[in-house]
Amino acid sequence: xxxxxxxxxxxxxxxxxxxxxxxxxxxxxxxxxxxxxxxxxxxxxxxxxxxxxxxxxxxxxxxxxxxxxxxxxxxxxxxxxxxxxxxxxxxxxxxxxxxxxxxxxxxxxxxxxxxxxxxxxxxxxxxxxxxxxxxxxxxxxxxxxxxxxxxxxxxxxxxxxxxxxxxxxxxxxxxxxxxxxxxxxxxxxxxxxxxxxxxxxxxxxxxxxxxxxxxxxxxxxxxxxxxxxxxxxxxxxxxxxxxxxxxxxxxxxxxxxxxxxxxxxxxxxxxxxxxxxxxxxxxxxxxxxxxxxxxxxxxxxxxxxxxxxxxxxxxxxxxxxxxxxxxxxxxxxxxxxxxxxxxxxxxxxxxxxxxxxxxxxxxxxxxxxxxxxxxxxxxxxxxxxxxxxxx
Numbered sequence: 305x306x307x308x309x310x311x312x313x314x315x316x317x318x319x320x321x322x323x324x325x326x327x328x329x330x331x332x333x334x335x336x337x338x339x340x341x342x343x344x345x346x347x348x349x350x351x352x353x354x355x356x357x358x359x360x361x362x363x364x365x366x367x368x369x370x371x372x373x374x375x376x377x378x379x380x381x382x383x384x385x386x387x388x389x390x391x392x393x394x395x396x397x398x399x400x401x402x403x404x405x406x407x408x409x410x411x412x413x414x415x416x417x418x419x420x421x422x423x424x425x426x427x428x429x430x431x432x433x434x435x436x437x438x439x440x441x442x443x444x445x446x447x448x449x450x451x452x453x454x455x456x457x458x459x460x461x462x463x464x465x466x467x468x469x470x471x472x473x474x475x476x477x478x479x480x481x482x483x484x485x486x487x488x489x490x491x492x493x494x495x496x497x498x499x500x501x502x503x504x505x506x507x508x509x510x511x512x513x514x515x516x517x518x519x520x521x522x523x524x525x526x527x528x529x530x531x532x533x534x535x536x537x538x539x540x541x542x543x544x545x546x547x548x549x550x551x552x553x554x555x556x557x558x559x560x561x562x563x564x565x566x567x568x569x570x571x572x573x574x575x576x577x578x579x580x581x582x583x584x585x586x587x588x589x590x591x592x593x594x595x596x597x598x599x600x601x602x603x604x605x606x607x608x609x610x611x612x613x614x615x616x617x618x619x620x621x622x623x624x625x626x627x628x629x630x631x632x633x634x635x636x637x638x639x640x641x642x643x644x645x646x647x648x649x650x651x652x653x654x655x656x657x658x659x660x661x662x663x664x665x666x667x668x669x670x671x672x673x674x675x676x677x678x679x680x681x682x683x684x685x686x687x688x689x690x691x692x693x694x695x
Contacts, residue, residue, distance in 0.1 A: 310406075312418070313404075313406050313415035313416060313418075314415075316404060316415045316418070316421050316422070316425065317403055317404050317405070317415055319425055320400075320403055320404055320421075320424075320425060320428070321403055323425065323428045323429060323432060324401060324403070324428075326432045327376070327428065327431065327432050327435070329435075330431075330432060330435025330436060330438070330439065331370065331374040331435075332374065333435060333438050333439065334370040334431060334434070334435045334438075335370050335371070335372055335374060336370065336372070336663060336664055336665065337369075337370050337431065337434070337447075337661065337662070337663060337664065338367050338368060338369040338370070338661075338662055338663070338664040338667060338679070339367065339368045339427040339428075339430045339431050339434075339659055339660065339661050339662075340365060340366065340367040340368075340427075340450065340659070340660050340662065340667065341365075341366055341423065341426070341427065341532075341657040341658065341659045341660070342363050342364065342365055342366070342453075342529065342532050342533075342657040343363060343364040343366060343419070343423070343657070344363050344529075345361045345362055345363045345364060346361060347361070348361060348363070349655060350363075350529055350533055350654075350655045350656070350657070351655060352530060352533070352636070352654050352655060353499060354456055354496070354499060354500070354505055354526040354527065354528045355526060355527055355529070356525075356526055357385065357390075357520075357523055357524075357525045357526065357527060358523075359384055359385055359523050362382040362383065362384060363382070363453070363527075363529065364380050364381070364382055364395070365380065365381050365382070365383075365392070365678065366378070366379070366380045366420070366423050366424075366427065367379050367380075367381075367427075367664075367667065367678070367679060368400060368424065368427035368428060368431060369664045369679060370431065370664075375399060375400075375401050376399065376400035376401050376428065377397055377398075377399065377400070377679075377680070378397070378398045378399075378400040378413065378420070378424045378427070379394055379396060379397040379398075379679060379680050380394070380395045380396050380420070381393060381394045381395060381676075381677065381678055381679070381680075382395060383674055383676065385520045385521065385523050387521075388516075388517030388518075388520050388521050388673070389517075389520060389672075389673050389674070389675045389676075390455060390520060390673050390674045390675070391674075391675050391676035392670065392674065392675070392676035392677055392678045393676055393677060394677055394679070394680040394681075394684050396420075396686065397411070397680045397684060397686075398411055398412065398413040398420075398424070399411045399412065400413065400424055400428065404421060426659065427659065430659045430661060431661070434661045447661070447662055447663050447666070448660075448662065449662070449666055450660055450662045450666050450667055451531040451532050451660060452531065452532065452670065452671050452674065453527045453528060453529045453531065453532060453674075454507055454508070454509070454527065454528045454531060454671075455507075455508040455516070455520075455525055455526075455527055455673055455674070456496070456505040456506065456507055456508065456525060456526040456527065456528055457505070457506050457507075457508055457511045457515060457516060457519045457525055457526075458500075458503050458504070458505055458506075458519070458524060458525070458526060459503070459504045459505075459506060460502075460503070460504070461497070461502065461503075461504055463504075464495065464504045464506050465506075465511065465512060465515055466491065466495075466506070466510050466511065467510055467511055467512045467513075470509060470510050470511075470512075471487055471490060471491060471510045472487055474486075474487075474490055474509060474510065475487035475490055478490075490510065491510070494506065494507035494509060494510050495507070495510075505526055507528075508525075508672065508673055509671075513672075516672070516673050517673070520673055529657075530654075532657055532658065532660070533653075533654055533655065533656065533657055533658065534652040534653065534654055534656075534658050535652065535653040535656040535657060535658050535659075536650040536651070536652055536653075536658065537629065537630060537631045537635075537650055537651045537652070537653055538629065538631070538650065538651065539643045539646075539647065539649065539650050539651045540622050540623075540625035540626040540627075540629075540631065540640075540643070540651065541609070541610070541622065541625070541643055541644050541647045542647070543583070543625040543627075544583060544584050544606065544609055544610060544621055544622070544625050544644075545605065545606055545607075545609050545647075546603040546604070546605055546606075547582055547583050547584065547603060547604040547606065547625075548582075548603065548604070549596050549599075549600055549601070549602060549603055549604045550578065550581045550582065550604075551578070551596050551597045551599075551600035552600040552601075554574060554577055554578060554581070555574070555597065555600070558570070558574065560574070563594070563597045563598055564598075571594075574597065575590065575593050575594075578593050578596070578597070579593070582604055583621055583624055583625055584606055584608075584609070584610070584621050587606050587608040587609065587610075587613070588604070588606055588608075589607070589608070592604065592605060592606060592607070609647075610622075610644050615641065618640070618641060618644050619637050619640050619641065622635075622640040622641075622643065622644055623635070623640060630653070631651055631653065634653045634655060634656055635651060635653055636654055636655060638654070639651060639652060639653060639654050664679060667679055
């Protein structure tokens with residue numbers, strides 16, 4: 305192992321140890337709680353669109369469960385077509401209270417398995433933060449039911465078959481008084497005629513069971529992972545309303561000691577340079593530039609923001625404002641536009657899985673046609689001693 309790899313694995317192990325020390329203070333109130341996220345699978349990406357079921361290259365559900373004994377079970381499972389159902393089976397399980405080692409075996413995770421190591425650290429971080437929130441709450445926390453991918457059945461246009469009983473039951477659950485109205489809405493919302501030209505995708509929740517089973521057996525179905533995607537991040541729009549102030553550097557380079565005594569022509573040249581180096585310089589009012597020049601230690605405030613400018617310019621400015629954060633490379637153009645239009649909310653990365661904090665027992669209640677063991681059974685053991693590596 306190279307020195308660079310050693311440094312990286314040492315950093316992962318050190319972070320785990322620090323998190324385990326924090327976890328110790330919240331372990332008791334987190335028993336039975338799990339954190340879960342999805343990975344798209346080897347050499348795959350989530351792109352926000354329904355994806356055809358591939359029996360070999362499957363997305364991976366990674367979960368960290370706080371066990372009854374206060375341990376941390378880090379596991380991964382995939383669903384595959386089997387006997388007309390999408391059956392989950394565990395691929396790995398590690399005891400994450402055991403610090404990682406580079407050459408670990410058995411129930412201890414190898415720090416060289418960097419993808420799973422990073423995801424384990426992310427899940428443990430989420431659990432620790434949630435535990436600290438629980439400690440400060442005065443009322444009980446009500447856990448949301450886990451979100452799962454949705455199975456879609458393809459039909460030729462005009463040949464789609466809906467299950468009236470399923471449709472009516474779903475509508476009645478939403479509103480017993482207005483079930484007829486909701487039944488009509490669900491028949492539209494759960495039928496996708498636009499995503500794939502020449503194919504109608506119908507959510508399995510309103511498709512007859514025998515047709516679902518046939519689609520699974522023939523590996524003809526599709527899956528919508530959008531319910532589990534949308535990783536929240538800091539919204540870069542904030543950095544386009546308050547931007548770093550380049551005044552000190554500009555004035556120093558020009559040898560200007562006092563803005564108030566500088567002639568108008570020089571000030572106009574300074575303002576032109578100022579607009580070029582600030583992310584959203586063309587949106588600054590003259591007064592905002594002058595105020596920034598007089599207060600070089602304060603941020604540049606831009607009241608106009610991105611309102612009313614071209615979409616391409618908004619996207620470019622948002623991506624630059626993201627700096628070196630994950631959002632700069634992972635956010636889609638649409639993600640950035642949505643965030644710019646909702647400055648009070650986060651930026652959601654639609655191609656990355658959100659981390660859900662749920663009750664572990666709820667992860668065993670899978671929506672049809674999914675079944676099996678989302679979390680490993682107590683007697684689970686790996687089929688071989690070779691560690692699972694995900695890239």
